[in-house]
Amino acid sequence: MTGTTVAPSAVLKPDAVRRSRLADPAVGIWLAAAAVIVLGWIVVALAGGQLLTRTNITIILSNSVALGLVAVGQSLVILTGSLDLSVAYLISLGTLVAAETMASGSVLTAVVAVLAMSAAAGLANGLIVTGLKVNAFIATLGTAFILRGWIEDNYTGPAGKVSASFQHLGYDRIGPIPVSIFLLAAVAAVLWFITRRTRLGHHMYATGGDEHAARLSGVRTRRTVVIAHVLCSLCVGAAALFLAARLGSGAPWAGTEARYDLDSIAAVVLGGTALAGGRGGVLGTLGGVLLLAVLDSVFNQLSIDPFFKNVVRGVVIIAAVALYARRGSRRTA
Amino acid sequence: MTTLLSMQHVSKSFLGVSVLHDVSLDLEAGEIHALVGENGAGKSTLMKVAAGEHIPDAGTIHLDGTAHRFTHPSQAQAAGVGIIHQEFALLGHRTVAENVFLGREPTRRGLVDRRAMEERTAQLLAELGETAITPRMYVRDLSVARMQTVEIVKALASDVRVLVMDEPTAPLAEHEAGLLHDLVRRLAGRGLGILYISHRLREVFDLSRRITVLKDGRHVTTLLTEQTDTNAVVRAMVGRELSAYYPQRARPEEIGDVRLAVRGGGNGRLSGIDIELRAGEITGIGGLQGSGRTSLARALFGDAPFTEGTMTVANHTLRPTSPRQAIRAGIALVTEDRKAEGLALRQSVRDNALLVTRAIPARGRRSAAGSIGQLLERVRLHARSGDQQVQFLSGGNQQKVVIAKWLAARPRVLLFDEPTRGVDVGAKAAVHTLVRELAREGLAVLIISSELPELIGMSDRILVMADGRIVGELPAGAGEEDIMRLATASADREAVA
Numbered sequence: 146m147t148g149t150t151v152a153p154s155a156v157l158k159p160d161a162v163r164r165s166r167l168a169d170p171a172v173g174i175w176l177a178a179a180a181v182i183v184l185g186w187i188v189v190a191l192a193g194g195q196l197l198t199r200t201n202i203t204i205i206l207s208n209s210v211a212l213g214l215v216a217v218g219q220s221l222v223i224l225t226g227s228l229d230l231s232v233a234y235l236i237s238l239g240t241l242v243a244a245e246t247m248a249s250g251s252v253l254t255a256v257v258a259v260l261a262m263s264a265a266a267g268l269a270n271g272l273i274v275t276g277l278k279v280n281a282f283i284a285t286l287g288t289a290f291i292l293r294g295w296i297e298d299n300y301t302g303p304a305g306k307v308s309a310s311f312q313h314l315g316y317d318r319i320g321p322i323p324v325s326i327f328l329l330a331a332v333a334a335v336l337w338f339i340t341r342r343t344r345l346g347h348h349m350y351a352t353g354g355d356e357h358a359a360r361l362s363g364v365r366t367r368r369t370v371v372i373a374h375v376l377c378s379l380c381v382g383a384a385a386l387f388l389a390a391r392l393g394s395g396a397p398w399a400g401t402e403a404r405y406d407l408d409s410i411a412a413v414v415l416g417g418t419a420l421a422g423g424r425g426g427v428l429g430t431l432g433g434v435l436l437l438a439v440l441d442s443v444f445n446q447l448s449i450d451p452f453f454k455n456v457v458r459g460v461v462i463i464a465a466v467a468l469y470a471r472r473g474s475r476r477t478a
Numbered sequence: 479m480t481t482l483l484s485m486q487h488v489s490k491s492f493l494g495v496s497v498l499h500d501v502s503l504d505l506e507a508g509e510i511h512a513l514v515g516e517n518g519a520g521k522s523t524l525m526k527v528a529a530g531e532h533i534p535d536a537g538t539i540h541l542d543g544t545a546h547r548f549t550h551p552s553q554a555q556a557a558g559v560g561i562i563h564q565e566f567a568l569l570g571h572r573t574v575a576e577n578v579f580l581g582r583e584p585t586r587r588g589l590v591d592r593r594a595m596e597e598r599t600a601q602l603l604a605e606l607g608e609t610a611i612t613p614r615m616y617v618r619d620l621s622v623a624r625m626q627t628v629e630i631v632k633a634l635a636s637d638v639r640v641l642v643m644d645e646p647t648a649p650l651a652e653h654e655a656g657l658l659h660d661l662v663r664r665l666a667g668r669g670l671g672i673l674y675i676s677h678r679l680r681e682v683f684d685l686s687r688r689i690t691v692l693k694d695g696r697h698v699t700t701l702l703t704e705q706t707d708t709n710a711v712v713r714a715m716v717g718r719e720l721s722a723y724y725p726q727r728a729r730p731e732e733i734g735d736v737r738l739a740v741r742g743g744g745n746g747r748l749s750g751i752d753i754e755l756r757a758g759e760i761t762g763i764g765g766l767q768g769s770g771r772t773s774l775a776r777a778l779f780g781d782a783p784f785t786e787g788t789m790t791v792a793n794h795t796l797r798p799t800s801p802r803q804a805i806r807a808g809i810a811l812v813t814e815d816r817k818a819e820g821l822a823l824r825q826s827v828r829d830n831a832l833l834v835t836r837a838i839p840a841r842g843r844r845s846a847a848g849s850i851g852q853l854l855e856r857v858r859l860h861a862r863s864g865d866q867q868v869q870f871l872s873g874g875n876q877q878k879v880v881i882a883k884w885l886a887a888r889p890r891v892l893l894f895d896e897p898t899r900g901v902d903v904g905a906k907a908a909v910h911t912l913v914r915e916l917a918r919e920g921l922a923v924l925i926i927s928s929e930l931p932e933l934i935g936m937s938d939r940i941l942v943m944a945d946g947r948i949v950g951e952l953p954a955g956a957g958e959e960d961i962m963r964l965a966t967a968s969a970d971r972e973a974v975a
Contacts, residue, residue: 342589351569351580358567361531362632363552363581424571 170417170425170469174432177465181436185443194446199321201442207323207391209438211236211384213431215405216412217333218380220430223413224340225373226353226422227274227281232381232409234292235266236400239385241296244305244395252311260382266292267378271371289406296397303394315390325387332383336376337427349373353422411458412437415465436461481543482507482671483559483640488527488537497523498534501697503690505640505671510662512686512703513675515715516872516902520695521675522564525642528673529561530554541640552581560633561642564900566625568632570618575599577617578632602631606661621768623654630661641665642673647681648900651767651928653966659685677902678929679708691715715904724935725914727954732758733938736793737922738778738809738891743787747773748946751787755891755922760913762937763926764961770946771926772814775893778924779811780804792890805838808890812880814899814926820880821868827854828864830879834887853882857912874898874905881912891922898932910936930958 182196189196215232222229239259246255266288273284317324340346351359352366360366388399400406410420415433418425437458444454483505490498498520505511513521526532528539530548539546541557548554551561568577575596576583583590584598599613608627617625626646633641643662647655662685666672676682682689683703691698691714698714734757743751748770755761765771776782778789780798789797791807798804801811813819821830831850854864857878861871868879877897884892897913898906913936917923927933933940940952942964950964 344583344585344590347576347580347583347590350572350576354569354571355567358569359580361551361561361563361567363550363555365550365552423569 171429171432174416174429174436174465178432178436178439181439181443185439189443189446192447196443196446201446202321203318203323205435205438205442206321206326208441209434210323210325210329211388211391211403212405212408212412212437213329213434214332214380214384214387215409216416216430216434217329217336217427218377218384219409220413220416220418220425220427221336221340221349221373221380222281222377223410223418223420224353224422224425225349225370226356227271227370227373228285228410228420229270229374229377229381230282230285230406231266231270231289231292232377233400233404233406234289234296235263235378235381236385236388236405237296237395237397238292239263239382240389240392240399241300241304241395241397243386243389244303244307244392246305247308247311247389248306252308255311256386259386260379263378263382263385264375267375267381268371270378271374274374275367275370300395300397303392303396305395307389307393307395312390312393314387315392325390328383328387332380333427333431336380339376340426345369345372350423353419353424355423408437411462415462417469419469480507481505482509482541483528483673484538484540485524485528486538486540488524488534488539490523490527490532490534496695498527498695501537501692501695503697503700505673507639507671508666508669509688510666510672510674510686512682512689513673513692514677514679514682514689514711515692515698516904519692519715519902521692522644523695524692525561525644525673525675528554528640529559529642531561555581555636555638558637558639559642560636560638560640562626562629562633562644562646564644564648566629568617568625568628570616572617573613574611574615574617574620574628574631575613577628578602578613578635580632582636598635599631602634603627606631606634606664622649623651623657623767626650626658627661630665634665638670640671640673642675644675645677645900646674647676647678652930652962653766655681677900679711682711683708724932725911728758728760728917728938732918734758734920736790738789738791740778740784740789741787743777743784743789744946745773745777745782745785747782748777748784750947751777751784753941753948755924757890757920757922758917759938760917760923760925760936762933762940763924763943764930764933764940765943765965767928769943769965771943772895773946774943775811775813775895775924775926778804778891778893779809781811802838805834805887805889808888809893810834810884810887810889810891811893812877812884812895812897814896816873816876816880816900820883821876823869824867826865827859827861827868827871827879830868831864831882831886833883838887850882850886853885854879856885857882858908872902872905873900874902874909877901877905877909878912881909885916889921891924892916893924893926895926896928897925898927898929906932930961933961934958 186196219229219232242262243255243259246258270285270288273279274281314325340349348359348364348369351364352369356366389395392399412433413430414420415436416425416429418429440458481504486502488498488501501524515521523532527534530551530553533549546557578599579595584594585591596613603611606627611620611624611627617628620628647658650658659681662672674686686703688700689703689706689711690700691711693715736754737757738755740751740753751774763771763774773782777784780800780803783799784797788795791809796807798807817823822833828850831854859878859882860875868876894913898909901909913923925933925936934956938954940956940961941948942950942952942961944965952960
């Protein structure tokens with residue numbers, strides 16, 4: 146095709162508008178967390194306190210570990226278009242299994258036992274969702290009831306004893322940094338790697354984005370969902386081990402008192418992962434966890450009453466999701 | 479030529495209902511083989527069997543002489559059969575490259591090799607001469623025609639030798655369809671076998687070497703395209719001669735008062751819209767995809783309202799800012815996407831027909847539930863009963879339910895966006911007759927259509943749109959060239975500027 150002049154570049158310009166990186170929720174949530182830190186620091190300073198003391202940083206970080214571990218696992222499941230409401234009871238059971246095993250056996254056996262039990266629970270969740278085709282909300286609510294029944298029937302209070310050597314995980318720190326944060330960092334890094342760099346990760350996004358389309362493209366969608374559930378439960382197992390190290394024994398309320406089920410979902414959604422799946426990621430979730438932890442710390446410093454504290458959390462979550470929804474619709478308008 | 483794909487004696491039934499019965503079909507390398515038949519004839523099911531989405535109850539599939547039994551789409555893909563569905567299997571929130579390699583991501587040391595993925599995608603796009611798409615674009619930002627190109631690239635990336643295309647031109651405007659035809663011919667020229675499902679017989683005759691006709695899940699005949707003609711194919715499809723005539727146009731005395739008028743209407747997509755819709759008249763809107771036809775319908779219907787100009791409905795000034803207001807004023811819109819916007823697919827015929835009247839009960843109107851039976855008769859609906867779920871109806875009957883839904887609200891102005899999209903040949907004529915009858919009863923009707931014969935055949939006058947404006951008006955019976963000239967004139971101007 147010689148002789149024709151080259152079309153003007155305006156015609157060839159892609160119809161995709163380059164979106165600013167700020168529009169990416171994963172970036173936005175970290176900026177929001179940074180803003181909350183600055184604002185919190187100012188507010189606390191005005192009240193005569195100091196937000197960023199060494200001890201306070203340690204508290205914020207170690208408070209983030211358990212929720213962080215659960216939330217990054219939850220991100221995977223939600224990305225894949227599923228959901229896990231059984232995480233809180235699985236944590237409780239995990240701490241009990243860890244403490245009881247350590248009371249009579251070695252630390253290694255306990256770790257293996259907790260992770261194996263978690264994987265089994267995740268496998269069960271995954272198979273119920275994919276095999277029996279039960280909606281994830283109901284399926285995991287069901288397993289949550291089963292776990293709760295088991296726990297309440299067998300335990301009335303703290304049980305078992307965590308080895309002194311294992312408690313280092315809960316309390317040791319390097320400078321102001323608790324060592325447990327490295328556990329969270331490692332788990333998050335592995336999950337980030339899986340979601341961004343492996344085929345499994347791509348298939349998770351695809352399955353969550355449009356399960357039918359993914360299946361038609363040759364993705365084994367059921368297997369993907371099952372694996373996401375197993376990985377999530379392994380993260381929950383890790384959280385249980387951390388909490389056991391913190392508590393020194395197993396506790397039936399370890400997971401439920403802090404509401405890890407709903408809080409983890411809140412952190413995931415706050416971090417920009419679509420509840421319907423297919424969009425978002427682990428990094429955003431970590432930002433969500435940090436934001437919630439800083440918010441908590443600020444409120445504790447100001448000794449604000451718990452009711453108001455929860456109101457603010459609720460408003461923050463709703464505002465964040467409303468913001469994401471706005472962004473999503475502007476594109477199509 | 480060598481036989482690439484051979485399907486022999488394939489049968490398939492769902493829940494005891496036989497959908498395919500002893501159907502055989504073969505495809506040669508480099509051949510475009512068209513598959514035609516009314517909706518529900520079993521075309522899509524047969525193709526899904528070929529692509530591994532359905533497991534046949536009986537029959538064999540051979541690829542290059544090797545027998546295959548596919549139980550998952552990925553197996554068919556690996557064997558070299560790719561399919562492009564009517565509904566795209568694309569993820570809007572992922573990039574073009576990620577979509578193209580979905581399920582087959584290339585890896586390097588166990589990790590997804592993004593660079594290889596993007597390079598290969600760019601290469602395939604370049605081979606197809608598609609310069610406007612880049613591998614890193616998000617699919618949600620592409621036009622429908624480009625999404626389809628991505629689907630084709632996706633199939634080519636897995637080295638398919640058989641490509642199944644299920645009504646690929648249905649969502650495309652005429653000039654985009656032309657580009658797609660060129661592409662399909664080039665693919666066949668490379669030795670791919672192409673199975674091409676279409677309702678548009680003209681393109682079937684333009685493209686194919688052979689035509690296979692299915693009816694009621696059975697193989698009727700396979701014809702060499704050059705040895706047959708449209709009449710013979712239509713006869714085979716419907717089992718009777720189909721009159722190619724559209725219902726008679728309105729006589730001048732049948733055209734009454736202005737029911738809806740817009741002066742200087744505009745919004746983000748439209749500008750300077752002047753339009754009058756009269757009782758008894760069918761006004762056609764022509765134009766290319768993206769020329770603002772659908773935006774106009776949505777503005778009149780208050781969905782994406784006008785932000786400037788005046789609008790009068792039955793001599794009252796009213797610029798609806800929501801569909802609810804528009805419906806109250808007597809405006810109805812039959813949208814182009816029936817499944818997503820027109821019907822609640824899992825609900826019954828009756829519930830769907832009552833959707834509008836239940837939402838907006840009008841004063842002085844007696845309970846619509848009683849008269850709904852009459853309405854369904856009025857639109858000549860073929861359904862087992864009013865309790866049947868609309869998802870099990872054919873496209874034509876679904877469209878009749880949508881029309882019944884609006885008639886129940888007693889509109890003054892009926893807007894149709896692609897009135898017969900996805901409707902088979904037999905039911906098309908029924909929809910056309912119905913629309914004309916409604917006009918004759920005094921409704922003001924507006925029809926948007928990408929099918930020029932339909933637009934010309936149905937309209938009493940035609941307005942042509944381009945770039946969000948009405949660029950010309952043509953009288954009844956204008957030629958296809960006249961419409962295309964007006965529709966493309968401004969686009970050319972744009973390209974030069």
